[in-house]
Amino acid sequence: MAHFDEKSGLVPCATPWGSWSQTIDEVFIEVNVREGTRSKDIKFNITPSKLSLRVSGELLFEGKLAGNIVADESVWTLEDRKLIRLVLVKSGREASNCWQSLLIGQYECDPLVFNEMEKKLTLERFQRENPGFDFSGADISGNYHKGGPQLTADD
Template sequence: MAEKLAPEKRHAFVHNGQKVFEWDQTLEEVNMYIELPKNVPTKLIHCVIQAGHLEHDLMLPVKTDSSFWTIEDGELHITLQKREKGKTWASPIQGQGSLDPYVADQEQKRLMLQRFQEENPGFDFSQAQFSGTCPDPRTFMGGIHTD
């Protein structure tokens, strides 16, 4: 079940025809993938993750104590732990590679399904369809409108 709600593919940020980074997200994390130049020794790479900054300003704040980075097979992988679990990010970096509205909507729906699945184990939400926004719990209680 979890595989059905996992990110289908990485999103790419391309600038002037060159891929800068790829990324995906789950309810709790944003993952960035950066292909490293082949002629730079990995011991020269150092990544500092701050609550709202990673070389550039992050889209939203992260938990620095549980965010980390690794290098494997010539790729820098940065895992950013979301401060607000379940919040949909349009991009990891402000102003760089934001998702178009349709893809952002699909991403939000996928994360909503993940959250429903996590909060209701044993139920299969993988085929659920959303036609709009979720009802507001302040005005919609157990199928009875309270307005």
């Protein structure tokens, strides 16, 4: 059985070095590097709240993560010696934990991309709550900010 994000796709946030996207559980980072890069050229430093990546001595990014992660469960791979894929496991795993930026003050999504990310995480939450239904092709409208419909005093 395919996971929700495999059927519905992810919403990427473009960056100068590649892109990042997220699900309820994970943050995916794709970094384009010079062809021929070797794993020994990569220095990846991760803690539950900070991340840095150096390739061939050049700092690509460094800073405080927008949310906490489980550093011991996060991994990276080098594909075809030209693409680094990082998978960060979020410590807060609920639809309301939608990161607006990868690092605080850096690589922030524009409002339309963030809106789409929030919608995907909300649909993913619906899928988990209703495992017999397929929400991968669904679209939602209304107020789904922070992982679900919000009730106001007027409701």
